[in-house]
Amino acid sequence: MSAMNTFWQNKKVFITGHTGFKGSWLAFILNSFGAQVTGYSLPPTASPALFDLIKLDREINSLTGDVRDLENLQRAFEKFKPEIVFHLAAQPIVLEGYKNPVETYSTNVMGTVNILECLRKNESVRSFVNVTTDKVYRNNEWCYGYRETDELNGIDPYSNSKSCSELVTQCYKNSFFLEREISLSTMRAGNVIGGGDFAAFRIVPDCVRAAINGEVIHVRNPNSVRPYQHVLEPLFAYMMTAEKQFSDKKFSGSYNVGPAESDNVTTGELTELFCKSWGENLRWESKSFNQPKEANFLKLDCSKIRSVFDWSPKWNIRDAIEKSVEWYKVYRDKGNLVDCMSRQIDEWKNFGKVR
DSSP states (O other): OOHHHHHHTTOEEEEETTTSHHHHHHHHHHHHTTOEEEEEEOOOOSSSOHHHHTTGGGTSEEEEOOTTOHHHHHHHHHHHOOSEEEEOOSOOOHHHHHHOHHHHHIIIIIHHHHHHHHHHHOTTOOEEEEEOOGGGBOOOOOSSOBOTTSOBOOSSHHHHHHHHHHHHHHHHHHHHSTTSSOEEEEEEEOOEEOTTOOOTTOHHHHHHHHHHHTOOEEESOTTOEEOOEETHHHHHHHHHHHHHHHHOGGGOSEEEEOOOGGGOEEHHHHHHHHHHHHOTTOOEEEOOOOOOOOOSBOOBOOHHHHHHHOOOOSSOHHHHHHHHHHHHHHHHTTOOHHHHHHHHHHHHHHTTOOO
16 A cells, blocks of 8 residues: 555545535545545536546535535534545636626635635644636736746636635635644646546537537637646645645645646647547537637646655646546446546556556
8 A cells, every 4th residue: 555545544534526527536536545535515517427427425425515605514524523625616617707707706715715714613624725726827828837926816707716715725824824733735737637527618528528429529719728637637736735734834835736848738739639539530620609718828837846746747648638538438338437437546656667
């Protein structure tokens, strides 16, 4: 058993947003590592949903609740008394933020305030990780990657609400937690892909829906550059940070988590890789939509997390696409998704090791 696996044995872990794509993967991993996992979230919004497909409610303590409901959230904290908290609950879609800005801000900002209030009133928590996004930065369409010291000022309601979530976390950290045995970090991950994402307005789910239905993939912004990465890359970075800061507050901070420089690709290039990996004569075309503005160029500088933790991504963009396609074909063919996920986790952990 690896050192990371050993650390998580019997740790009491609380995850908000555990019914979402990333939250379901995280809860699955932590449960397989022996943690006592409690999830707190609204029911899945995607259909189908990874959470339901792998029957995760049978494996962990799954609570239905809204992070905007402070009283209910506090009851869950007081009952479970977690040691480690991952905050993933959010309204995560840029276009949805334009449609429903009030709900986006209330979920992403007040949800963060409420989870931090629970930390303030419950001294059982030793390590807290707030999962935000690469879009927290003021995007100047620069050709170089954004660093953790750059200005936080997202341009659209979703991105801006996550910038606010970052600021709220720093405020609570400086106002209430400096003298306590608790570490807080924020993690700014790039665009995440992988098996189990069925959300609307995301490129890989759009590709999958078209592939399964035998249709042409329609791509909204084929020339937009994004830091695409497989979901296991940021999740293990979140877990690594939570573990390191659990016993040493010097590791708390803000960290970018993104792919290698060579893997910042356009959405068109990503879609072409998907078509080649899927096969079956799948093809794509650019199609303009009447939609609000999104950034054209976005890249992260990950030198800080590399320097502090000696971290680097394991899978390149081709690996990420191939693993995603593998999962979705198991899903299409009604295969064993739990076995597929367990196998991919083992492959990621053992990647690059000499056998």
